[in-house]
Amino acid sequence: MSEAISLIRYGQHPLAQRAREVMTRGNTRSTLFVDPAPPYAVRGSGCRVVDQFGAEVIDCNNNYTSLIHGHSIPEITQAVSGMLADGTAFGLPTESEVALAELLSERTGHERWRFSNSGTEAVMTAIRAARAYTGRDVLIRFEGSYHGTADSVVALDAPGVPAGVRSDLIVVPQADRVAFDAAVADAGDRLAAVLIDLMPNRAGLVPAEREFVQHIRQTTERVGALMIVDEVISLRLAPGGFASEYAITPDLITAGKIIGGGFPVGATAGRADVLAVFDPLAASNVGWGGTFSANPVTMTAGRIAMERFGVAETDQLNLRGDALRAALTRGGVAVTGFGSLMRLREAVDFTELWWAAYQRGVMLGTNGLLALSTAMGDADVSHIERAVIDAVDSVRERNNS
Known part of the structure; x- marks a missing residue:
């Protein structure tokens, strides 16, 4: 240069x-x-x-x-270019989202998938699903981790974040088992979920301790809360996601980045019974739209990218x-x-x-x-x-x- x-x-x-x-x-x-x-x-x-x-x-x-x-990538460019004449977004689902969900389900083992347009949206979806499924409000997450820009996952003292958000959040240091156990006890039967990034970028890309991660999994199962693993960045590290390196199966994961093939994408995946809260025919369901969610351009590019990886x-x-x-x-x-x-x-x-x-x-x-x-x-x-x-x-x- x-x-x-x-x-x-x-x-x-x-x-x-x-x-x-x-x-x-x-x-x-x-x-x-x-x-x-x-x-x-x-x-x-x-x-x-x-x-x-x-x-x-x-x-x-x-x-x-x-x-x-x-x-x-020529294969992605050619596939997407060929789609443009037929339309880029519809008020109907398309086979492209089915194909990507099938591929990702087979690859990771997670039963159900729900697509959005960013990692931020994926995290918001997962938190809403956890609260709706458990009927509880409190979320525990860890200092220094980045989960997008929604109020509930940024620093509690960040400008523009209302004080009321703090009532349903407990933030503890990563890898601090004493602080985590105290937070779980403090939340009691109000704990909906624990959200963790197993190797948070903002905190320096230091992999979480295996024993600590397994303790979180055991604790959430014991108290009836859900474990959400943020795999937006780390899904690339193993075919089943980075969580598979810890020999755990989270209730929900969030994904994004590589699954879009270079186009805007996010996804929430996990247990079928948890994601059933979005069932539009259920008596009480969570309504969740997204004008460009699962658009065929992103879904097709993402499928090709993941087939090549x-x-x-x-x-x-x-x-x-x-x-x-x-x-x-x-x-x-x-x-x-x-x-x-x-x-x-x-x-x-x-x-x-x-x-x-x-x-x-x-x-x-x-x-x-x-x-x-x-x-x-x-x-x-x-x-x-x-x-x-x-x-x-x-x-x-x-x-x-």
Whole structure:
């Protein structure tokens, strides 16, 4: 990448200036902002993205883990393009959602599936289902985990969250068994569900302790509450989802990201009797719409993406991620994660680190996330390794000077 591309050049570019006139800080998604302004993507192919300056980078962000095969997959592009003349959304269900649900059910073992348009919606659906099924109100979740942007799953002191939300929530530290047991006792027979991400990105991609996860499963069964596992990011880590690595079967999971084939998607899955709360013919049912939920474009793209990501592909990508994480560790970089997902854990300015990696041809998540894709070959992973180690070293030197 040309050294002429500097931070100030991005900040002063006419597109960034136009964007700031109509959007706060020039973009819609808070997670994409880097100071003074992010580059703007023009096109992507395979594991690479080209920005408005023509700079080409290896994409280790992959739209925050959703592009499991990278960009512009010919098979998906051809299938979706062929659908456009027949319609992109209907006021009727289509066979495409049946086909994706069948594939995912067979892959994961979860009985029933309900699609939406984002991970946030999937989590909202799961929480509503748990409360409706149990007839209880209280949700226990864990500090530092990201479950979307609904009031019930963001920080209780976040601006705009009403105080009343707190009455039905208990937030405890991850892996703190004493605090968890105390929360369960405090909730008593009002506990509807426990929501957990087994490797939360915002908390550093540190896998949860096996004994703690199994304790949650045993506890929820004992007190008649449901266990919801957020698999929006972690579903890629094992054919049955990351929960299968812990030898547990949650009552509900939330999914998204890779199951949409590059299009907006979310899903809630799990026990048939729990998801029966949405049965429109039931005497008392939860009404839950969604204008673009299960649209045939997303469902078709998602089915093709998941067909291309079977057991062999999952294992191969995880091995590649394990090897990269080991190489970064040998290179002196602090990194955590599992399989194809990892987080840089350096005590440096992450804006500086993001730009340092970008200028070396690698695009990270703004929090130091790396998500590998099947589009990456050995040469790409070697480039990532060298670029990240060099970027970390350069930022350390600047921070220590």
